[in-house]
Amino acid sequence: MAVPEPLSEDTITERLAQLPGWTRDGNAITRTFAHTYHETLHLAMYVGAKAREVGHHPDIHITWQRIRFDITTHDAGDRLTRADFDLAAHIDNIAEKHGATPV
Ligand SMILES: C[C@H](O)[C@H](O)[C@H]1CNC2=NC(N)=NC(=O)C2=N1
Numbered sequence: 001m002a003v004p005e006p007l008s009e010d011t012i013t014e015r016l017a018q019l020p021g022w023t024r025d026g027n028a029i030t031r032t033f034a035h036t037y038h039e040t041l042h043l044a045m046y047v048g049a050k051a052r053e054v055g056h057h058p059d060i061h062i063t064w065q066r067i068r069f070d071i072t073t074h075d076a077g078d079r080l081t082r083a084d085f086d087l088a089a090h091i092d093n094i095a096e097k098h099g100a101t102p103v
Contacts (some may be wrong), residue, residue, distance in 0.1 A: 006079035015085040021087050021102050027079050028059075028072035029088055033100035040067040043098055050090050056083045058091065065101065 007015070016024060022031045035043060040062050040090075051057040059070040069091050073081040074077070 004073050004076045004081040004083060006076050006081055012055050012080050018094070019085065019088050021092070025070065029070060029080065029084055030072050031088065031091070032066055032068040032103040034065055034103050035067065035100045037065055039098065040065070043067055043095060043100055046098065047091055050093050050094060051087065054087060054090065056087045058087060074092045
């Protein structure tokens, strides 16, 4: 399979501007939501199902009433690609649908 192409800095800036709430952390993008501990577990499952569907997987960090998603493309040497931003948009939709509060 072809190696995914890392995005240019200009494109990263553009795509990030379309995803309010997501911030850059080096070569990853990250966003945290608040919910009950139980619901963060549900959210992880729903996002996991979407990740399986699209073939791109976020790192998921769950703590007390917080869930954080970190996304980068490992196949591109941990660089940002369009798949990262597409997945972030899916996560926003899922989080909103399930009543998670942006932090
Ligand atoms: C073959 C398969 O599509 C790849 O290994 C995918 C799976 N999910 C992935 N997820 C993420 N975040 N980065 C990847 O490089 C990646 N690669």
